[in-house]
Amino acid sequence: MNTSTISAKGWVVIPKELRERFGLKKGDKVHFVEYGGTIALVPLSKDAIKESAGMLKGDTSLLSALLKTRQEDAAKGR
DSSP states (O other): OOOOOOOTTSOOOOOHHHHHHTTOOTTOOEEEEEETTEEEEEEOOSSHHHHHTTTTOOSSOHHHHHHHHHHHHHHTTO
16 A cells, blocks of 8 residues: 655645656646545546547447437337
């Protein structure tokens, strides 16, 4: 487990192992999220558009699947 100590100014050092694993570098932005008594540090995307490209790519077109389902429902009189 990686542990850090909060300084008098509220600074926290992210352990080197975690910085390397998540590719965090000087000047990167992070977001603090609080939920259920826990604080999570979440790296912000450098370029959200570029990093999200292709994340919904799959074998089946969602539009094709929707149209097929609607045709089947229409054929059944729904």
